[in-house]
Amino acid sequence: MDNFIEIKDVAKTYWSDDGTSETKVVLPLSMTIAEGEMVMFLGPSGCGKTTLMRIVGGLETPDQGTIHLHGDRLAGPDRRRGMVFQSYSSYPWLSVRDNIKFGTRYRKDITAQEKEEVTDHYLNMVGLAQYAGFYTNRISGGMRQRVAIARTLASSPDVLLMDEPFGALDAQTREYLQFQLMDINKAEKKTTIFVTHDVEEAILLANRIVIFSSRPARVVREIHVDEILPMESRRNGTADMDRFFKLRAEILDIIRAEYAHTLEGV
Amino acid sequence: MFKSLFAFRKPLSRRTDLALGIIGFALFLCAWEVTARSGAIRPEFLPSPVAVVQAFIGLFVERDFSSDIVISVGRVWFAFLLSMIVAIPLGLLMSTYRFVGAILEPFVDFVRYLPVPALVPLLVIWFGVGETSKIAVLWMGTFFQLILMISDDTKRVPVEFIESGQTLGGSNGQIMRHVIIPAALPNMVDSLRITMGWCWTYLIVAEIVAANSGIGHVIWSLRRFVKTPEVMAGIITIGIIGLLTDQAFRYAHARLFSYLRR
Numbered sequence: 001m002d003n004f005i006e007i008k009d010v011a012k013t014y015w016s017d018d019g020t021s022e023t024k025v026v027l028p029l030s031m032t033i034a035e036g037e038m039v040m041f042l043g044p045s046g047c048g049k050t051t052l053m054r055i056v057g058g059l060e061t062p063d064q065g066t067i068h069l070h071g072d073r074l075a076g077p078d079r080r081r082g083m084v085f086q087s088y089s090s091y092p093w094l095s096v097r098d099n100i101k102f103g104t105r106y107r108k109d110i111t112a113q114e115k116e117e118v119t120d121h122y123l124n125m126v127g128l129a130q131y132a133g134f135y136t137n138r139i140s141g142g143m144r145q146r147v148a149i150a151r152t153l154a155s156s157p158d159v160l161l162m163d164e165p166f167g168a169l170d171a172q173t174r175e176y177l178q179f180q181l182m183d184i185n186k187a188e189k190k191t192t193i194f195v196t197h198d199v200e201e202a203i204l205l206a207n208r209i210v211i212f213s214s215r216p217a218r219v220v221r222e223i224h225v226d227e228i229l230p231m232e233s234r235r236n237g238t239a240d241m242d243r244f245f246k247l248r249a250e251i252l253d254i255i256r257a258e259y260a261h262t263l264e265g266v
Numbered sequence: 267m268f269k270s271l272f273a274f275r276k277p278l279s280r281r282t283d284l285a286l287g288i289i290g291f292a293l294f295l296c297a298w299e300v301t302a303r304s305g306a307i308r309p310e311f312l313p314s315p316v317a318v319v320q321a322f323i324g325l326f327v328e329r330d331f332s333s334d335i336v337i338s339v340g341r342v343w344f345a346f347l348l349s350m351i352v353a354i355p356l357g358l359l360m361s362t363y364r365f366v367g368a369i370l371e372p373f374v375d376f377v378r379y380l381p382v383p384a385l386v387p388l389l390v391i392w393f394g395v396g397e398t399s400k401i402a403v404l405w406m407g408t409f410f411q412l413i414l415m416i417s418d419d420t421k422r423v424p425v426e427f428i429e430s431g432q433t434l435g436g437s438n439g440q441i442m443r444h445v446i447i448p449a450a451l452p453n454m455v456d457s458l459r460i461t462m463g464w465c466w467t468y469l470i471v472a473e474i475v476a477a478n479s480g481i482g483h484v485i486w487s488l489r490r491f492v493k494t495p496e497v498m499a500g501i502i503t504i505g506i507i508g509l510l511t512d513q514a515f516r517y518a519h520a521r522l523f524s525y526l527r528r
């Protein structure tokens with residue numbers, strides 16, 4: 001399936017709070033994403049990445065355009081698109097394990113027994129088995145983010161939407177989670193849209209990088225990273241560093257140019 | 267020892283907390299005793315603490331004060347539960363469906379600012395001088411406050427909690443039961459605790475009006491005979507019951523929501 005997700009002519013405009021001026025956030029924009037693909041969104045701050053992702057997630061209604069998943073037209077949020085937020089969204093009244101189990105709560109495709117198994121599977125995958133019984137405000141930020149990721153995976157979404165999920169984390173935790181995500185990706189081939197500001201993170205994880213213009217968001221460049229740096233080489237640390245640095249410099253140049261537009265617009 | 271008392275924005279041990287609370291009360295009592303003994307204020311106005319304690323015991327022995335207490339506690343709880351049963355669902359609806367909020371908020375705000383004592387004559391005309399009008403006074407004083415507090419408590423549930431629940435596949439009803447209510451519950455219990463306090467405040471207003479039972483009635487009727495120690499004992503009784511109820515709420519809160527402790 002090449003057009004697993006099909007974004008067609010999607011546009012969104014916000015009105016300022018006093019209703020006098022409008023902000024075009026997303027221009028009519030079209031994009032397709034293949035099944036199992038990991039797409040990283042890069043772009044200047046405020047360009048509309050979160051908005052586009054929330055539209056895909058059904059949490060925001062576009063002014064025009066459609067989103068299809070597997071040929072089904074989407075409207076409103078549901079279990080097919082799991083979202084991991086930048087802020088910690090795990091539930092404080094539940095233990096780590098119960099939070100992850102919450103991901104299976106509304107699934108009808110598996111039995112109660114299987115729900116327990118799925119919960120334990122993801123609990124172990126994110127390395128939190130030792131903390132199963134802890135409330136989530138007693139664990140660190142990085143652990144909480146792992147809980148949120150495991151909870152979303154436990155709900156078995158067709159698409160994983162991650163909005164700067166590692167943005168607030170320290171470098172070590174971030175790196176650890178990046179590699180965990182690569183492992184999950186290898187094991188499950190989950191279709192993923194991942195927003196980040198970190199160019200190296202994008203290169204490390206992406207099958208494809210999509211770079212957006214300054215607001216209103218328009219795709220300025222798409223880079224198929226697999227063709228430059230094979231995924232396996234990135235995973236096992238044998239990636240060609242010359243190519244890596246060249247690619248990074250190229251991406252940074254594009255983003256800087258776009259960021260300059262942002263400032264001109266002010 | 268003393269330095270540890272001034273730990274900047276740090277909690278103290280429970281024993282220290284308790285000891286300090288008792289010291290606070292003791293200081294107040296000492297100051298009161300000293301002032302009363304000095305004779306600077308006439309005893310009709312300021313009886314000594316000892317006289318008040320004697321009056322307190324006397325209330326139980328000479329009048330059937332414990333049944334007055336039971337009646338007052340019953341009224342407060344009845345009105346409180348009645349407020350709660352109506353305010354919680356309506357508050358939830360108000361914060362969930364904007365149209366319910368749009369209809370109710372201006373009206374609730376209007377009633378909320380009406381002084382409850384001023385409503386007493388009206389309530390007596392409507393409900394007579396029996397139990398109903400007393401419950402109505404307490405209910406009027408708390409319901410309109412509580413409904414807004416419950417609505418605010420639920421509005422403050424982080425939108426990420428709700429949106430995560432939706433992307434995990436929860437329906438609106440499921441999100442309400444499994445996410446919004448558990449997330450708002452600690453604040454709701456606090457709102458209930460505060461409302462309970464107001465119930466006791468309005469109790470006196472309710473029981474002054476043609477009542478022949480209850481703590482408020484006892485206080486009000488003894489006032490006519492300038493039985494200041496008894497009046498004070500009555501007021502202190504309310505304070506003690508209030509304090510105990512409040513502590514019970516706090517204890518339940520700490521037990522139920524232990525996850526909030528860091």
Ligand SMILES: Nc1ncnc2c1ncn2[C@@H]1O[C@H](COP(=O)(O)OP(=O)(O)OP(=O)(O)O)[C@@H](O)[C@H]1O
Pocket residue numbers: 014015023025043044045046047048049050051052215
């Ligand atoms: N609910 C809203 N109402 C009005 N304007 C909004 C709303 N949400 C977003 N915007 C505006 O839309 C623009 C794009 O926001 P968005 O959050 O999508 O950007 P972003 O690319 O995710 O930025 P960042 O990289 O900083 O997270 C911003 O200018 C923002 O002010």
Ligand SMILES: [Mg+2]
Pocket residue numbers: 049050051163
């Ligand atoms: Mg964003």
